[in-house]
Amino acid sequence: GAGVSQTPSNKVTEKGKYVExxxxxxxxxxxxxxxxxxxxxxxxxxxxxxxxxxxxxxGLPNDxxxxxxxxxxxxxxxxxxxxxGDSAVYLxxxxxxxxxxxxxxxxxTRLTVV
Amino acid sequence: QKEVExxxxxxxxxxxxxxxxNCTYSDRGSQSFFWYRQYSGKSPELIMxxxxxxxxxxxxxxxxxNKASQYVSLxxxxxxxxxxxxxxxxxxxxxxxxxxxAGTRLFVKA
Numbered sequence: 430g431a432g433v434s435q436t437p438s439n440k441v442t443e444k445g446k447y448v449e450x451x452x453x454x455x456x457x458x459x460x461x462x463x464x465x466x467x468x469x470x471x472x473x474x475x476x477x478x479x480x481x482x483x484x485x486x487x488g489l490p491n492d493x494x495x496x497x498x499x500x501x502x503x504x505x506x507x508x509x510x511x512x513x514g515d516s517a518v519y520l521x522x523x524x525x526x527x528x529x530x531x532x533x534x535x536x537x538t539r540l541t542v543v
Numbered sequence: 544q545k546e547v548e549x550x551x552x553x554x555x556x557x558x559x560x561x562x563x564x565n566c567t568y569s570d571r572g573s574q575s576f577f578w579y580r581q582y583s584g585k586s587p588e589l590i591m592x593x594x595x596x597x598x599x600x601x602x603x604x605x606x607x608x609n610k611a612s613q614y615v616s617l618x619x620x621x622x623x624x625x626x627x628x629x630x631x632x633x634x635x636x637x638x639x640x641x642x643x644x645a646g647t648r649l650f651v652k653a
Contacts, residue, residue: 460639462639462641464643469551469645470645470646471547471631471633471643471644471645471646472587472631472643473643474640474641474642474643477639477640479639484639485638485639485640487640488640520586520587531589531592532589532641534586534587534588535586536585536586537586
């Protein structure tokens with residue numbers, strides 16, 4: 430595609446429910462990042478994929494969060510037993526390679542846990 | 544101490560003036576430094592990156608890096624109302640993780 434696509438753009442869920450957030454990176458980009466951004470804060474690193482493997486998942490806040498990228502393209506961020514504190518904008522970014530200077534961001538998924 | 548610190552602002556400058564945005568970082572091993580612009584409700588977009596000490600210019604934008612002082616700045620010359628946004632400083636070490644500051648809100652008055 431022309432840019433990084435994230436779906437849904439908005440998601441409202443009840444506390445305790447399971448959600449999946451999808452990221453479709455720019456075609457050919459091997460590096461994929463997930464970030465979380467709360468109001469008034471900068472993006473907070475969650476996880477990085479190089480190809481199919483998670484090269485760095487040190488930013489995942491706890492074991493309720495998990496992400497996959499089974500074919501090295503589309504990635505899904507999965508959140509179990511959602512909590513109100515999970516409410517934020519979840520941003521996905523991709524870059525051509527690991528060392529590439531520019532990461533392109535998607536428009537984000539605004540997650541609201543009620 | 545936060546890993547990447549920025550003054551939250553808002554920084555208000557008149558149209559045509561120079562806007563100066565500053566950022567400090569804690570990890571001396573940091574290697575790559577980025578400035579992103581984020582309009583309200585939008586995703587960040589890269590303005591500039593810098594790796595080496597000194598200045599790097601691109602149009603109206605100049606990034607300055609001082610690794611000894613662990614300081615990076617962004618100057619915007621001839622500021623325009625369309626430059627009004629939040630500016631995020633981001634720092635990458637030797638690994639894959641990029642750490643963002645909380646951002647500085649810039650307001651350019653017409």
